Amino acid sequence: SPEDVAAVVADAEAAGLRARVIDVGYASHNPQIDALHDLLTERLADIRPTPTDIAFYSTVTAERLADTTALDTAYWITNLRQPVRFAETVEALLADGYRLFIEASPHPVLNLGIQETIERAGVAATTVPTLRRDHGGRTQLTHAAAQAFAAGADIDWRRWFPADPTPRTVDLPTYAFQRKQYWVEPPAAVAPGAGGHDPVEARVWQAIEELDIDALASSLEIEGQAETVGALEPALPVLSAWRRRHREQSTVDSWRYHVTWKQLPDTAAPELGGSWLLLVPAAHTDHPAVLATAQTLAAHGGEVRSHVLDARAAERGALAQELRSLMGDEQHAGIVNLLALDEEPHPEHPAVPAGLAATTALVQALGDNGTDVVLRTLTQGAVSTGAADALTRPVQAQVWGLGRVAALEYPRLWGGLVDLPARIDHQSLNRLAAALAPAPAARDEDQIAIRPSGIHARRLAHAPATPRNSGVSWQPRGTTLITGGTGGIGAVLARWLAREGAPHLLLTSRRGPDAPGAQELAAELRGLGTAVTLTACDVSDPRQLRDLLDGTPPEHPLTAVIHAAGMTDLTSIADLTTARLDDVLGSKSDAARNLHELTRDMDLTAFVMFSSGAGVWGSGQQGAYGAANHFLDALADHRRSQGLPATSIAWGPWAEAGMSADPESLSYFKRFGLLPIGPDLCVKALHQAVGAGDATLTVANFDWATFTPTFTAQRPSPFLDDLPENRREAEQRGSAAETGAFREELA
Structure with a gap:
């Protein structure tokens, strides 16, 4: 009944899900159609299907229909009654070699599903929508035709352009292109209060923001027009607020x-x-990744020397001596480290995976020995290259966080990270060989994922801008748990959630109600109408966390988790102990793992983790911190692959709040090209990221002219190569060098 449908919609909306009623008298593709069978047979009796030369694929059978005269009354009733096998049909089209999909509709509704199917198939194909909502007409259709043409469609342009003058195609120039790239300069940042480069426009916006009607009238040259000025004045607050939001x-x-x-x-x-040293964890000597790596090295001319290590007992000094005896004076082509495959907890430091502890000891030992042989570290399932590529081993991802710091602290030793696919076939073995080869075959890439679709290199890119007026938002309901809730960032988040109408906040930290300022914060939040519970809890202890969650009031069930707890650490890998790793990982990654495991069966609308840029690009003296924070990003991808909510944001330094908000720390970051970001805008970025469904995001204010040359001073980083700011800087440096050389030649 309509009442039943309305109740389902109401339940969905109460759970934070989008739902709407479609104004139809029946539901397609389910048993309701059976009652309409006779009526449909009567109404569709006049259908007379005819043959066609155009290939026709049916979403009823998920295959090509050899004879379209079969599209009779019975077929269309079946089409309306049975499930739509859309994904299978697209897979059939891909298998038959189709690589261009054009959706002719007022607005694309199938494109996303087609793209996801293409990604799963691991093939290169293109989707093109003809029109978009609010973007129709000839311009949009021209754009679609151009996209299709660029993707290989054979378009008869004579039907598109006017007959007079007669359109014609021309050959490209016969001389070689010089391949000089001209990057479009982005618009310069607009200073607060300014409206652009036009000084008149700037004065107009300044007057609006300052609510100065006289200055605005002067800028608009309407001082004597009292009626016009009077009509403008009520609009100033609205325009000023819009300008500030924009x-x-x-x-x-x-x-x-x-x-x-x-x-x-x-x-x-x-x-x-040459000779290759393969370091294998004792608990995984028959692991497919171990066997595949040995097979790859041997098949491509390498002499493989496998050495088994107990990753759970690896100790720096003993390992250094063992490696000296093992390697002797023999020249080695490379060292391949597979110790990260051992994910079991270290026997004395349970927050640290044995493979991470052993890799740390290995880097230290090779550094102590002055080894000049390049070390490459392999993982399997530790990264996700896209929505269709599930991250299955977030524990191994911690080695990636450590490795990015090793690249900075041991630039000559560190050869990079390679992640293997779940299934290693012959093509994967060849790609692994290319990844292990020294430059230029490896293209100087030091963060690589091998997948059935090819070799993928890690890059940092601008994230898409947040859609304006998207209507997508996250509203806190029930209980929101904030770890680190009594700290600087936790307090910022708690105030924001209270202003957003959160019914109940559960703020936890090591000291809980005894933390400095905790009681004052709770009183402030209650004054905003939010119930508050302050609790001391070590979230890295699963028993304490379980007790905390069990105590959630039934009238306010837990619906959101924000993990903002953690500890900073400035310890070089050379000085890093397993005990120190345990401290840092315990408060950050171990706590996140416990939160994940103990809430995975709860109906959460948000699971937010506060990560750090140190885990994204690597920062000197932050090996443990980088490993801990990168685990959060990996856990977010892992949760998403399981259909669970997750957002991990890797932050740059916060101003006024957080562990690095003191003037000395902010000055340190500024010297490296990382500028502080204000808490209010951080909260805005967080709210939008959760509402938009971002799984992982980096939010940082870079001064690229300072950051890039500083970051790459010891070692080039392809990770930053595709950012337009860095390409522009590189071209400017290259142009300056060419000019200097030319001047010297003239002199």
Whole structure:
């Protein structure tokens, strides 16, 4: 009944899900159609299908229909009654070689599903919508035709352009293109209060923001027009607020970055001659990744020397001596480290995976020995290259966080990270050989994922701007748990949630109600109408966390988790102990794992983790911190692959709040090209990221002219190569060098 449908919609909306009623008298593709069978047979009796030369694929059978005269009355009734096998049909089209999909509709509704199917199939194909909502007409259709043409469609342009003058195609120039790239300069950032480069426009907006009607009338040259000026004055507050929101949103959008994976062209499998040392964890000697790596090295000319290590007992000094005896004076082509495969907890330091502890000891030992042989570290399932590529091993991802710091602290030793696919086939072995080969075969890439679709290299890119007026938002309901809730960032989040109408906040930290300022914060939040519970809890202890969650009031069930707890650490890998790793990982990654495992069966609308840029790009003296924070990003991807909510934001330094908000720390970050970001805009970025469904996001204010040369001073980083700001800086440096050389030649 309509009442039943309305009740379902209401339940969905109460759970934070989008739902709407479709105004139809029946539901397609289910048993309700059976009652309409006779009526449909009568109404569709006049259908007379005819043959066609155009290939016709049916979403009823998920295959090509050889004879379209079968599209009779019975077929269309079946079409309305049975499930729509859309994904299977697209897979059939891909299998038959189709690579261009054009959706002819007022607004694309199938494109996303087609793209997801294409990604799962691991093939290169293109989708093109003809029109978009609010973007129709000839311009949009021209754009669609151009997209289709660029993707290989054979378009008869004579039907598109006017007959007079007669359109014609021309050959490209016969001389070679010089391939000089001209990057479009982005618009310069607008200073607060300014309206752009036009000084008159700037004065107009300044007057609006200051609510100065006289200055606005002067700028608009309407001083004597009292009626016009009077009509404008009531609009000033609205315009001023719009201007402020627009500027804030533009600022937030400029801080949004995300990690992408760039597919590299396949190359011929290289020769891997010489002696290769393969370090294998004792608990995984028959692991498919171990066997595949040994097979790859041997098949491409390498002499493989496998050495088994007990990752759970690896100790720096003993390992250094063991490696000296093992390697002797023999020249080695490379060292391949597979110790990260051991994910079991270290026997004495349970927050630390054995593979991470052993890899740390390995880097230290090789550094102590002065080894000049390149070390490459392999994982399997530790990264996700896209929505269709599930991250299955977040524990191994911690080695990636450590490795990015090793690249900075041991630039000559560190050869990079390679993540293997779940299923390793012959093509994967060839790609692994290319990844292990020294440059130029490996293209200087040091963060690589091998997948059935090819070799993918890790890149930082600008994240898409937050859609304006998207209508997507996250509203706190029930109980929101904030770990680190009595700290600086926790207090900022608690005040924001209280202003957003959160019914109940559960603020936890090591000291809970005894933390400095905790009682004052709770009183302030209650004054805003929010119930508050302050609790001391070590979230890295699963028993304490379980007791905390069991105590959630039934009238306010837990619906959201924000994990903002953690500890900063400035320890170089050379000085890093397993005990120190345990401290840092316990408060950050171990706590996140406990939160994940103990809430995975709860009906959460948000699961937010506060990560750090140190885990995204790597920062000197932050090996433990980088490992801990990168685990949060990996856990977010892992949760998403399981259909669970998750958002991990890797922050740059916060101003006024957080562990790095003191003047000395902010000055340190500024010297490296990382500028502080204000808490209010951080909260805005967080709210939008959760509402938009971002799984992982980096929010940071970079001064690229300072950050990039500082970050790459010891070692080039392809990770930053695709950012327009860095390409522009590189071209300017190259142009300056060419000018200097030319001047010297003239002199």
